[in-house]
Every structure is written in C-alpha cells, then in structure tokens.
Amino acid sequence: GRGGAGSAPSSYASSSVVGAVKSFFGMGETDEGSNLTDSGSGGKGSPTNDPLLAARMRSLRFAGRDAESLDLFVRELESSGHDDAAYRNLKRSTVEALRSILRGGGGGGAGGGAEGASSSSVDDAMALLSDSERAGGTTPESYAAVAAVLIERGRRNEAADLCEAALYASPSDGRASSSSSSEGLALLAMEAIGGQKDRPGRMRALRNAADDAARIEGTEQGEWIRSRYWTLKGKLGTKDARLLMWWNDPVRSRDNELELALEHVRRCKAEGLRPKGGALRSIVRLTGHRRRRRRGGDGGGDDDASDDDGAWDEEDSEGRTPPRPVGAKAANGGVDPRSRDVAQILLAAGEARRTGLDGDPRFVDDVASALRSLGGNGECVSYVREAVVRAGA
Template sequence: MKEALKSFFGLDDESDDDELLSKNLNDDIAIDPDFVMSTDMLLAAIMEAYRVMDRDKDALDLFLTKYEHMHENESLRLMSEKKKKDPSLSSMHSSKEEDKQRLVQSANEALRTFFKMNNDEDARLLFRSLNDSSRTAETYIIMVGGLVEKEPWSGEISQLYQSAVQSKCLTEELAFLAMKSVVFSKLDGKMRVLRDIIADTSSVLNISPEEFNSSRYWQLKRTLGYRFAKLLMWWRNLSSSWEKELKLSVRQLKQGRQGGHVIDEDALRCIVKFAGHNQRDDINQGVPVSDGPSEKDQVIQNKERKYGIKLIREVVVDAHQTTLYNSPAFVDDVAIGFCSLKAYDECIKFVKEMHSRDLIKLKQSTYEHAIYAAEEKKDLKMVDELIRNMEDGCSLNIK
C-alpha cells in the first residue's frame, strides 16, 4: 500500500520506514515509531522539524506511513462487516473515525511540505483526498497561500474560498490571501469581488464592512495596494487621500491609547509625516511656513503647530514599543516634523538622544534638521556640538 502511495505522490523509496523512524532529528536519539504515530499533534511536530531541517522527503514518509496505517484499519473494518459476528465492529469503526480525525495537523504539515518542494499538484491531490473533518481553516489558508501567486482568482482559488465559506472555515487571514489573488488576477469587476469577500469576513467577525475597512486599512493598503485600499474606503479624490489617511491615523491613535495598545506602524508614520501639515512649507524639508501677517493668523498657526507637536510626541512615545524606534527613516521624519512646526528644542533634544543611543546610524539629513533648529535659536554652541555629532555619526555610517 505505502509503495503505491509513494508512487502516487512521486516519492522515491530511498529510506526504509524502520530506518527512518529510528533516526533522531539530530541523528543521535532513536525515535519510537509507535510513539511518533500516537498523536496527530506529535506527528505534525516531528514533520515540521524535518521540514525546517530541509528533510522534506523524510517528513512526507512519516505522513504516508500514518496514511497507510489508517487504510489498514479501514480494510480490517470491512472484513469485520463481512463476518457479521465480530463484537468489536463498533469499536473498530470508532477507531477508523479517530484515525481520520488524526489526519488534521499532520495533513496540513504535509501540504506545507509539498508547497515548499514546489510540488503543487501533489498538494492538490492530498487536499482532495481529505474528508471534510480533516479540513480546517488552516488547511484552506495553506492551500490558498501556496497558490495565490500562481493561480488566477477565477479558477481554483475561488473554488477553495467558496468551499471554506461553506465549511465555516473562513478566517481573516484567508480573506486577505483571497483578496490578494483577486488583485493579481486579470478579472473584470475586481472591486465587486473584493467587497463580497469583505462582506463575508465582516459577517464572520460580527462587524460592518465599513468597520472592517477602516480598522484594517493599513493592512489592506500593504496587501492590495493604495489604489484598491482607497477605493474600498470610498475615497475618490486622490489629491486629498493623504489627509483622510491622517484623520484615520489620528482617530486610531486615540483609540489605541484609550485601549492600551499600539496602532499600526504605518499609521504612526503617517502622523509623523503629516501632522500640522498646514504649517509646513515643504513636507519633506523641515521648513516651517512664514508667520501670517495678522495676529489672528498667527493664533491659528500656533494652535495648529501645538496640536501637530502634541501628536508627534505621542507617536514617539508609542514608537518605543515598535521597530520604528530603530528606523533611521522614522527618526528623520520626526526631526523634520518638529523642525517644520518650530519645535526647535524638541528637534534638538530628540536628535541628540537618538545619536547617543548608538543603536542606529542616523541620516545626515537628520543632523542637518537639528542644526537648522539650533541656528534658528541662534545657539552657536549647540550648532558646533551637532556638527561634531554629525561628523562622528556619518563617519561611522561610511565605515
């Protein structure tokens, strides 16, 4: 039986089962075959270890051994039915059902291994051989994830998605994979299909499609691209979309602080880049706009600057808990933001603090923004100190 299965899945017969199962993952402790096969969870864990070690065929051999044992039990059950006298018939049937249930995590691991080996066809064959009780949400995620960049939405992936929905196996992760497939395809009416997927997923999550889109906007943008993300938000005007992104980010920042969690890093970047935008002469240059001619204008300007500075401060605090705090590009954007809003002391203090950390190498432009701030304050001593820091930091960058 197992030889036929190996041939079916295109595997050679290089290693004997007993020899394989007597190997340790590190080749020095024996593995008891009965122990390996005792639970689906243990079998899957050992298969995963083999896969990580690039022993893919060994991983599949383990699975096929279990597969063979399952069908041996099925043969015994059929023999018992013929005899009609075997009192253990019901228990054997129960054992068969347990075996089917056991091929869940290990079957998923086998699918992962097939895709790792670029053996998509055998992954398909294995998936089709699994009964409904052996297919989980993870099974569909593995299948769609393995095919997402190879197959058009209108074909197999669409069928897998519909099967997952009907089997109540739809998850957010699967939805994003399906939407990615739609975007990659040449399908007409992509937006309609994307909205249908979001409607299905929102129903599972018990939220509205609008809430799904706004709460997951940044993930949608990364996965589907800016064009599809903004259309899902019903943002028609390209020129003002960045302002809507800023408003969304500020709202999420407030919600995150109230809920005690850090929001998406892209939202934090957006706030730093655009906070107080009306008072920036150039978003990327760190130059403030000139003060207005009237006292009323200046009051409005100061109010907008203070609010922008407050937002950037809050982002910097939250960024401590993310990878952004070690990002030279993010640090540069913070320096630009402070400088653009005339928060010269904040800019100088922040750049000096980041320079002293020695964990990242700052951009030359970051030092230049701080130097500009010191010059605006007419603090020549600080200018000299920052120039020395820049020379020191940039020389390290060159090395």
C-alpha cells in the same frame, strides 16, 4: 488532479521509505515494520493522535528534514487505510505535509524556505489538497499554506480562485470553521485579488472577500475593513485600501487616513497596546500634506515617500511669512495649528519606541524633517539627540 479515495499519493510521497525515516530525535533508523508515529494508531480504522503527529512533523520540518516529516505522514495515512476517514482524522498533519512539500520535501528535492517550492512541488501540494478536500479533511490553514506560495510564485489567479472557493464554502464542510483562520484566508484572497490589476470587478471581489470574513466574525463589512485598514494597506497598497474605505476623493482621503491613524494610536496608547507601524508613518507624513494645503500648496506627492517638503530656514528668500514659534496662539485665540501638528508628530515618535520603527533611519529622518518643516527646531534637535543615544545604547 483529484485522486480517488483509495489511490496512494505517490506524487507527494518520499521516494525513500526504508531507512529514511528517523526517530523523533533523529537517533537511529526506524525499522520498516514498526509504528513510525507512535501516535496511537492501531491500524486501519483506528483513531490517530493527529496533534501529536503534526507536532512531530513540524519539529522535523523546522530541523530542515522535510522528507522525513513527509514520510511520517504517508506512513500514517497508509496505516490508517488511506480512505476518506483517514484524511478527516489527519487535518493538522495534512497542513504540515503541505508545508513540507512546498519546501521541496516531496518530489522537488530538498530545499528550505519558500524558494524551495518548485512548480512540481506546488502541483504536488495541490494534488494532496484536492484529495483531502474531496474527503472533507481540509481546514482554512490547508488552503492558506498553498495560496501563500502561489502568491509568492506569481500564480495569483490560482491563489485567488483557491482562497475564494474555500472562503465562500459553507462552514459545515470544515473549510471555514475558524474565524481567525478564515481571516487569514480572506487576507490572502485579497492580496491575490489585489495583484490582478486587469481583473474585471476587482474592487467588488475585494469587498466580497472582506464581507465573507466579516460574516464569519459576526460583524459588518465596513467595521471589518476599518479595524484592519493598516494590514490591508500593507497588502493592497494605499489606493486600494482607501477605496475599500470609500475614500474616493484623493485630497480628502489623506485627511481621512490621518484621522484614522490618530484614532488608532491614541486608543493603543490608552489601552497599553502596540500601535501599527503604518499608522505611525501616516501621522508623520500626512501631517505635512495637510500643512502644505493650508499654506497654499497642492498637497500632492507620494504618501509613501519621505515628506521633505521644504523647511523654513535662512535660505528661504521667496518672501513668505516665517512660521510663528511652536506653542504660539492663533490669531483667533484658538490652538495654533502648528502646535497641534508638532504634538501629533511627537505622539507618533513617542509611540514608535514601542515598535520596530524606533531607530529606523527612514522613520527618524521623516520625523526630523516634519518637525523642522513645522518650525519645531528645538523639538527636532531633542528628538534626533535622543534617537542617537538610544541607537548607541
């Protein structure tokens, strides 16, 4: 619940104070009456070096010493008067305290990583967040730290409520002051909302979250969604991401996504940027869907499954016309669609070398299957040979 401005945060304070707090380098115990933070605090009402304290807490947390990190925060909070001004002066440190609590450093016992966040730890973090919010000491990172763990623990309703309340707040209250931080909060809100499959008006809520993030960034909702499509697809799934783009036709939506993927990859190549893995995968997989529709198939199937759709080979005895060699001209003298499709797949395969997909067995298999299904047997052999050489390098 929400505590009063002067009530001590006993629920999230470490039970061991004397002798538990070490120096920054962990060499020797700190005397009970000394200034534990060395952060410029001169007692109640004095300004605190919040960035320095936060950095020290973060170092302890990275070393797995969450209880000690939390002790630093509690001592500084108490020495600063434990009033509203103290919370407002400790915004960064509060974020570190929340992360330490969620790792199990307060109340829930020692633990590392998200799995250390017990129900009591999450509740303790919510209590600290509530106290800080009441005092005006929260930031988007404060809410994001708690919401991420709520999502991991399946408490999506609470995560969505928390993110939406913070996201739609006025920038003047300090909760939505940074566009980059608010974007992260918006993505968390959308991830939480996306998991609520039975929520009434779910798509409207997703658009509202996107709209608020776009407003903070100073752009339009549609452009914000389009520029983050691959991130949204990873968080929400293919169906919801496409609906956010107003791609409502199941067949046409694949072509829409393929065009967006090609646009993204070509732009990244021209600007020397690293493309999104999702865009590269889409080029490889969706090119096959488009080819099947041209051939008379339904183009169905799972976009996220391997696109092994029946290569043309010696065992194909159904009387279909074998493909023209890659590079051949179409009957009307234009560009052969197969040559274009092979070029698109090779573009994705080449750009994947600058990402974590290079050498991924599933991606290599997708590329090889797609090339062979298009009649690009020579290109397939060359690609697989080079992939094997790189994997053994």
